[in-house]
Amino acid sequence: MSSVLSAKHFHDEQAAYDWVEARLWPNGPVCPRCKGTERISLMGGQSTRIGTYKCYACRKPFTVKVGTVFESSHIPLNIWLQAIHLMAASKKGFSTQQFGRTLGVSLKSAWFLSHRIREAMKSDGSLLGGGGGPDGKASIV
Numbered sequence: 061m062s063s064v065l066s067a068k069h070f071h072d073e074q075a076a077y078d079w080v081e082a083r084l085w086p087n088g089p090v091c092p093r094c095k096g097t098e099r100i101s102l103m104g105g106q107s108t109r110i111g112t113y114k115c116y117a118c119r120k121p122f123t124v125k126v127g128t129v130f131e132s133s134h135i136p137l138n139i140w141l142q143a144i145h146l147m148a149a150s151k152k153g154f155s156t157q158q159f160g161r162t163l164g165v166s167l168k169s170a171w172f173l174s175h176r177i178r179e180a181m182k183s184d185g186s187l188l189g190g191g192g193g194p195d196g197k198a199s200i201v
């Protein structure tokens with residue numbers, strides 16, 4: 061038996077990227093600036109962040125986080141997925157302290173995560189902006 065929480069994308073940052081990319085980019089990476097799909101390659105190298113692609117049409121790097129609730133955050137993506145799972149599973153919600161303790165993050169990060177996720181859930185019921193899904197909306201919960 062394995063619980064939902066033992067899923068790899070909750071524990072491994074690369075697996076978290078793979079999981080989100082598979083949902084947002086079912087047909088492969090899409091450049092958030094020019095919407096190009098042709099001239100894109102995954103960037104390698106030790107100093108490159110996980111999941112960084114480069115679009116050779118507009119010469120800019122990007123990740124699947126651009127334009128989503130995860131944008132401009134240094135919190136590991138697998139922790140984000142845990143946070144979303146917790147918030148989606150709990151109707152009553154958590155206190156910030158409880159949330160931070162459960163996720164093993166600082167109070168500041170816990171507040172940031174819960175605030176952003178709550179705002180995203182309120183705005184359109186989907187946690188990810190932009191297209192990708194068949195109806196132009198992609199939801200990961």
Ligand SMILES: [Zn+2]
Binds near residue numbers: 091094095096116120
């Ligand atoms: Zn581009």
